[in-house]
Amino acid sequence: THNALDILLEHSTPHLAGSSFDFTRFEAIATLMVPTFARSLLFAPGFTFRIAGGFSGGALPLQRAFSLESASSGIGPLGVLRGLDVKEFGGTEYVACTAEHNFRSLPFLALGLPFLYERSIELVLHTGFARTWNRSRLPLTESKGWYTETGIGINRVFDVLRVDFTWRLSEPAGFRFTFGVAQIL
16 A cells, blocks of 8 residues: 555547447545654554545446445455445445554554564554435435444454454444455555
């Protein structure tokens, strides 16, 4: 993961390449990593923020509609909403934000838990919120307000895995358990 800004623009019209659809779709995704303390460490603790949003105009086909990025089959990579079902919410417009703070092994060092800090196990707190709008007749389920979640993760399990326990605050509320690939940097 690194600081980045991705901008995507898609335009389709029957006048270009014989398309059957006439729409414009815009999406932007920004990722920002900010070290917080103990900056002298090789891998300093820090926040990772990810904000994404998109909107469209024209006759958007169903396959080009937006859906919130979510965990799939128990796999939750960095930046997704871990408490959502796959394609649970979608629409012609959306905004999503995730934030997490990786404390690295410092909490386990402070608590005197050598089994964890000697193996470089890391503690991560995360949260996310999102909303979708469906301004078309497409059969999509918009979020009907803001979706929210928060959770705790354990990074670098066996050096390569991350496990997260996520509390979905929005209805239907509940807990989710997901795996991911460990984030090293």
